[in-house]
Amino acid sequence: xxxxxxxxxxxxxxxxxxxxxxxxxxxxxxxxxxxxxxxxxxxxxxxxxxxxxxxxxxxxxxxxxxxxxxxxxxxxxxxxxxxxxxxxxxxxxxxxxxxxx
Amino acid sequence: xxxxxxxxxxxxxxxxxxxxxxxxxxxxxxxxxxxxxxxxxxxxxxxxxxxxxxxxxxxxxxxxxxxxxxxxxxxxxxxxxxxxxxxxxxxxxxxxxxxxxxxxxxxxxxxxxxxxxxxxxxxxxxxxxxxxxxxxxxxxxxxxxxxxxxxxxxxxxxxxxxxxxxxxxxxxxxxxxxxxxxxxxxxxxxxxxxxxxxxxxxxxxxxxxxxxxxxxxxxxxxxxxxxxxxxxxxxxxxxxxxxxxxxxxxxxxxxxxxxxxxxxxxxxxxxxxxxxxxxxxxxxxxxxxxxxxxxxxxxxxxxxxxxxxxxxxxxxxxxxxxxxxxxxxxxxxxxxxxxxxxxxxxxxxxxxxxxxxxxxxxxxxxxxxxxxxxxxxxxxxxxxxxxx
Numbered sequence: 001x002x003x004x005x006x007x008x009x010x011x012x013x014x015x016x017x018x019x020x021x022x023x024x025x026x027x028x029x030x031x032x033x034x035x036x037x038x039x040x041x042x043x044x045x046x047x048x049x050x051x052x053x054x055x056x057x058x059x060x061x062x063x064x065x066x067x068x069x070x071x072x073x074x075x076x077x078x079x080x081x082x083x084x085x086x087x088x089x090x091x092x093x094x095x096x097x098x099x100x101x
Numbered sequence: 102x103x104x105x106x107x108x109x110x111x112x113x114x115x116x117x118x119x120x121x122x123x124x125x126x127x128x129x130x131x132x133x134x135x136x137x138x139x140x141x142x143x144x145x146x147x148x149x150x151x152x153x154x155x156x157x158x159x160x161x162x163x164x165x166x167x168x169x170x171x172x173x174x175x176x177x178x179x180x181x182x183x184x185x186x187x188x189x190x191x192x193x194x195x196x197x198x199x200x201x202x203x204x205x206x207x208x209x210x211x212x213x214x215x216x217x218x219x220x221x222x223x224x225x226x227x228x229x230x231x232x233x234x235x236x237x238x239x240x241x242x243x244x245x246x247x248x249x250x251x252x253x254x255x256x257x258x259x260x261x262x263x264x265x266x267x268x269x270x271x272x273x274x275x276x277x278x279x280x281x282x283x284x285x286x287x288x289x290x291x292x293x294x295x296x297x298x299x300x301x302x303x304x305x306x307x308x309x310x311x312x313x314x315x316x317x318x319x320x321x322x323x324x325x326x327x328x329x330x331x332x333x334x335x336x337x338x339x340x341x342x343x344x345x346x347x348x349x350x351x352x353x354x355x356x357x358x359x360x361x362x363x364x365x366x367x368x369x370x371x372x373x374x375x376x377x378x379x380x381x382x383x384x385x386x387x388x389x390x391x392x393x394x395x396x397x398x399x400x401x402x403x404x405x406x407x408x409x410x411x412x413x414x415x416x417x418x419x420x421x422x423x424x425x426x427x428x429x430x431x432x433x434x435x436x437x438x439x440x441x442x443x444x445x446x447x448x449x450x451x452x453x454x455x456x457x458x459x460x461x462x463x464x465x466x467x468x469x470x471x472x473x474x475x476x477x478x479x480x481x482x483x484x485x486x487x488x489x
Contacts, residue, residue, distance in 0.1 A: 035433070035451070036346070036408045039345075039347070039408075040347065042158075042160065042161075042201075043135065043158065043178070044158060047201055047219070047220070048178070048201070048203075048219065049219075049249070049266070049347060073343065076312075078295075080343035081343055085409065
């Protein structure tokens with residue numbers, strides 16, 4: 001029973017650490033951020049009609065807040081919802097690996 | 102010996118005199134968005150003449166031309182203002198005048214170049230000759246806040262007109278006295294004007310609104326009447342589709358009395374009668390329009406689209422006010438530019454690293470010109486058009 005529980009835990013942990021987009025999707029997301037997010041946030045992410053998305057500008061903001069913004073957009077502003085093109089897992093990866101770095 | 106020497110002289114002399122003089126009336130610039138460069142092209146021969154480098158962050162850029170069509174002024178994202186010599190293929194001067202800028206314009210007399218900035222929000226004026234600063238117009242509103250400035254255009258009477266995105270205002274600056282521009286402000290013109298255009302004769306300024314439906318129109322013959330909010334009900338809040346890229350109004354799309362404008366949050370092109378500013382028709386199109394441009398003969402209007410439909414182009418037949426063709430020229434269709442009389446249209450394909458040239462009457466491909474991630478195409482004929 002305990003062993004089973006441990007195994008399950010291991011499995012979940014493994015799943016979590018490996019919950020990231022495929023290499024192909026990562027490349028596509030990188031391109032999406034540069035080109036399509038870049039249309040409003042700038043190719044270098046230093047800002048345009050949307051604010052800067054450089055690490056410095058985001059330090060005070062939580063992952064959850066950023067992920068929610070990306071997936072749902074911000075009604076009443078020019079920030080559109082991306083959930084038809086970006087999954088939850090992809091948004092998490094994007095924030096951790098593209099925006100925070 | 103003497104004969105040989107004379108022959109040599111003759112050779113050298115003829116090489117000099119035979120060096121082709123270059124005209125600039127059929128030249129253009131293609132901006133390369135990731136490499137901070139631009140190509141000078143000949144639009145008659147479909148040929149690249151030179152690549153100009155060190156133009157800064159050209160990921161968003163636009164260009165105006167001197168009235169003699171010799172110089173191009175390029176406004177880059179990083180606040181860079183560059184003066185390029187189309188005759189000598191060289192960058193004459195580049196200054197960085199702000200932190201983040203969006204566009205620019207050249208005055209009616211060609212002596213002043215104006216740049217519109219996001220940060221610090223405002224407009225700055227420079228000598229077209231030397232790029233020395235002439236005047237600064239900070240876009241202050243409310244409790245000394247600064248607004249992003251968009252939709253900057255030249256207006257007749259040595260004026261510039263522009264909109265304040267955050268403040269919801271239109272400002273008209275008379276720069277007849279170069280050092281001391283006089284300002285007229287139009288307030289509460291609507292929420293979040295995102296771009297503006299001036300009609301080809303320079304009479305009407307139209308600012309598209311993002312924060313609420315419709316546009317704001319200012320009649321420059323009757324500024325005392327103020328700006329008028331048109332089409333305030335063309336879309337309901339709950340039918341709005343997401344907009345993945347802001348449309349541009351740059352480049353007029355006037356065909357006869359009709360103005361063609363992108364709807365926002367609706368996959369439509371709005372046809373508006375410029376005599377009454379009433380909606381004539383909403384033409385369904387395949388995505389969120391970005392650039393909507395009339396062919397100079399006004400028979401067709403061509404448009405491109407925001408992500409995820411940015412691999413397509415549609416053509417509206419003005420006679421029927423309906424889409425007549427859909428093209429798939431390639432990936433990342435970012436911009437299009439007509440030749441002065443409209444027989445050609447050049448289309449920038451960012452992800453295919455090329456520009457495709459069409460015969461716009463027979464929809465036949467004429468050429469594909471390599472360019473690195475092209476995002477904007479500007480022909481020198483703009484030099485003689487109000488608002489471009």
